[in-house]
Amino acid sequence: MHFFRSKAFRQLKKNRLAIAGIIFILALFVIAALAPYIAPYNPYQTDFFRTLEGPSRQHLLGTDDLGRDVLSRIIHGARISITIGFISVAIGLAVGVPIGAISGYYGGKIDILVQRLVDIMMAFPGMLLAIIIVSVMGVGLVNAMIAVGIVSIPTYIRLVRGSVLSIKNNEFVEAAKALGVRESKIIFKHVLPHCLAPIIVQSSLQVGAAILWAAGLGFLGLGAQAPIPEWGAMLSQGRGYIRTAHHVTTYPGLAIMLTVLGFNLFGDGLRDALDPKMSRD
Amino acid sequence: MSSYILRRMVLLIPVLIGVAIIVFSMVRLLPGDPAVAMAGVHATPEYIAQVRANLGLDEPIHVQFGVFIRRLIRGDLGISTRTNRPAVVEIWPRFLNTLSLTFISLIIASFFGILVGVISATRPYSLLDNVTMVFSLFGVAAPVFWLGLILMLIFSVRLGWLPSSGMGTPQHFVLPAVTLAAHSTALIARMTRSSMLEVLNMDYIVTARSKGLMERVVVVKHALRNALIPIVTILGLRFGMLLGGAVLTETVFSWPGVGRLMVDSILARDYPVVQGSVLLLALLFVLINLFVDILYAFLDPQIQYG
Numbered sequence: 205m206h207f208f209r210s211k212a213f214r215q216l217k218k219n220r221l222a223i224a225g226i227i228f229i230l231a232l233f234v235i236a237a238l239a240p241y242i243a244p245y246n247p248y249q250t251d252f253f254r255t256l257e258g259p260s261r262q263h264l265l266g267t268d269d270l271g272r273d274v275l276s277r278i279i280h281g282a283r284i285s286i287t288i289g290f291i292s293v294a295i296g297l298a299v300g301v302p303i304g305a306i307s308g309y310y311g312g313k314i315d316i317l318v319q320r321l322v323d324i325m326m327a328f329p330g331m332l333l334a335i336i337i338v339s340v341m342g343v344g345l346v347n348a349m350i351a352v353g354i355v356s357i358p359t360y361i362r363l364v365r366g367s368v369l370s371i372k373n374n375e376f377v378e379a380a381k382a383l384g385v386r387e388s389k390i391i392f393k394h395v396l397p398h399c400l401a402p403i404i405v406q407s408s409l410q411v412g413a414a415i416l417w418a419a420g421l422g423f424l425g426l427g428a429q430a431p432i433p434e435w436g437a438m439l440s441q442g443r444g445y446i447r448t449a450h451h452v453t454t455y456p457g458l459a460i461m462l463t464v465l466g467f468n469l470f471g472d473g474l475r476d477a478l479d480p481k482m483s484r485d
Numbered sequence: 486m487s488s489y490i491l492r493r494m495v496l497l498i499p500v501l502i503g504v505a506i507i508v509f510s511m512v513r514l515l516p517g518d519p520a521v522a523m524a525g526v527h528a529t530p531e532y533i534a535q536v537r538a539n540l541g542l543d544e545p546i547h548v549q550f551g552v553f554i555r556r557l558i559r560g561d562l563g564i565s566t567r568t569n570r571p572a573v574v575e576i577w578p579r580f581l582n583t584l585s586l587t588f589i590s591l592i593i594a595s596f597f598g599i600l601v602g603v604i605s606a607t608r609p610y611s612l613l614d615n616v617t618m619v620f621s622l623f624g625v626a627a628p629v630f631w632l633g634l635i636l637m638l639i640f641s642v643r644l645g646w647l648p649s650s651g652m653g654t655p656q657h658f659v660l661p662a663v664t665l666a667a668h669s670t671a672l673i674a675r676m677t678r679s680s681m682l683e684v685l686n687m688d689y690i691v692t693a694r695s696k697g698l699m700e701r702v703v704v705v706k707h708a709l710r711n712a713l714i715p716i717v718t719i720l721g722l723r724f725g726m727l728l729g730g731a732v733l734t735e736t737v738f739s740w741p742g743v744g745r746l747m748v749d750s751i752l753a754r755d756y757p758v759v760q761g762s763v764l765l766l767a768l769l770f771v772l773i774n775l776f777v778d779i780l781y782a783f784l785d786p787q788i789q790y791g
Contacts, residue, residue: 221622323496324503327771328763331729336507336763339751340514416628420733423630424748436628443634443737450638457631465626 215477222473228466236282245273247280247433256449266451268442270431274452277433278459284434285463288349288418289411295353296410300360301403305391307361308368315365322358330355334417338426345434348427352417356410363406367399401478408471412464419460435460489782497775504767508760509553513546515756522756525566562764563757567750572757576743580765582652583735583742587727589662594669594723599709599716601670602677607704609682617674624671629730633664633737650739661738665730669723676719680712714784721777725770 216222235242244264251271259266265274307318325333337351371377372395380390421427422436430441435456442452512519520537521528528536537543541552556562562572605614637660641649648657684690685708693703732744739745747762749755 320499320503323500324507327500327504328507328767329725329729329770331726331732332763332766332770335732335747335751336511339759340511343752412626416626419628420630423628423733424736425752426748436630439628439631439634446634446638447642450634450642453631453634454638457628457634460631461623461627464628465622468622468626 212477216473219473219476221469222477225466225469225471225473228462229470232282232286232463232466235279236286239280239283243273243276243279245276247272247277248431249273256445256452258449258451265455266449268438268452269445269449274438274455277438278435278456281433281435281438281456281459282463284345284428284432285415285419285460288345288352288434289415289467291349292353292356292414292418293407293410295350296356296360297403297407299354300357301364301396303357304361304364305368305396305399308365309372309387309391309395318361318365322361325358331417331420334421335424335426338421343426343429345422345428345432348418348421351421352414355417356414359406359410360403363402364396364399367402368395371395371398405471405475405478408467408474412467412471415460415467416464490779493775493778497771500771501768504764504771505554505557506550508764508767509550511760511763512756522754523563523566526754528566557764562761565750565755565758567753567755567758572761575758576746576761576765579741579743579746580762582740583728583731583744583766584769586658586661586665586734586740586742587724587731589658590665590669590727590731591720591724593662593666594673594727595720597666598670598673599677599713602674603681603704603709603712605674605678606681606685607700609678614678617678621671621675624667627667628733629664629668630733630737632667633660633734636660636664637737652740661734661740664737665727665734668730669727672719672723673716676716677712680715681708684708684712714781717777717784718781721774724773724777728766728770 254267255269255271257263257267263273268274303318307315333355334351337354338347341347377394380394418427419436422434423440428434428437438456439453445452512522515522520533520542524533524536541549560573565572565575601617605617608614637649640647647659651657690703690708693707731742735742735745743762747759750758
């Protein structure tokens, strides 16, 4: 593949933190894919004789208030978190990229209208907007995913619009116009491919952010509902036992943190490799 | 300058109208009858009819919006279906609690973020710099509600130093404010570090040093002042993140703020209170962003705003 011989890939390989991020993400995918085979117990299997037990040989990370195996629930939770991350990013991409591209490419009235709509969406802090959407659509895992996806749309619009603005006055775009290429083809075949780097970087960081937000909604009771082993919801159920059995909250939180860290490290590394201008450090 | 402020304020008008439309639509987008949603599921038919008349629900939608705006201007957000008291009375004291928590967190995050960032930048790749870097990576990735629970476990359950929930004494502020500030502290530290590193390589810093000025004067008076400009711009965004994080922090520490009130009201279908809370939080965020934009224009002499 072209990418693996590129300068960007060589850059990325040299970044040890980014490699650590990639390894962690891959490990997470393997865990999620093999969850039913590697989880020692059924994540929904209750055992009322063994509730809130600390870590032991039988239950490596202990049991929760219903005697369910915490490790098994975290392993199955990986599937949910990965799904949340990717579906919500897909929503943000599918809506934000075309709107941003059209807004930046055509400019004029469409652009002004889109920018005012983005302003309005950005008048709400992200978490608040997600809560508003869930409150209208109803609580639940799927709605939380959609809400987090919608919240990311304005970021993509701004990002893509900015990139398109900087590309659209290049000669190759003029040339395509002069040759009579259809405008939709110019946008999607000629302009957008040049905007891919910031979109990819943003998406990697957005997966982490989406997982964090959805876990927050789960923790508030507005996302995944019991008995789904979603990490945020697990934390919420476990927090009542923080004094006696903190392992029920500690480990799911650790899982969230490491997952988000993995995607952030990967995203930061990608940014440094693909787009030195965007680098923050 | 004044024309920039004026233009910035004019741009605020469509945003405020948009926010009002979203809050207005929330109840009308709910499945079922908005009058029932506003009156509460246990309301009597008479009361539901009264709410229907009050909201003008039989009128065309633009008339309803007019009614909504007129009531907003009077400060009338409706009656809470849980307590039967005006929603404003429910929301306002809780809003002030959120405000104090958020501002204290912003101050903590700015102070420690800038301090740590400056120290790291003056000693890049030192042990301290690396430790800061690792902490900031974890600080950004850790869920705020989990961090809160861990701090609670250590400082109030195990060590017994600080109260675990509620508010009243200054000690009650420590855990929630530190929890809420962690994420922003990490980001501000990283931002300050990179901004300072950039500035410290500039010619005028070399000049200042070659004049024989003390290093501390060079760093604080010459470099930091210019490095602060990009930091100020992110403070507005940070404030939004803090407001979002406040909802979670308030839940962890049973802090009687508006975020927790909003979530409880959603779960109890108390929509007048939900609408009012959303409106106040969005309004606050918009005004803070306006303030930050104006501050930015003051701080950066290079940019002329026409």
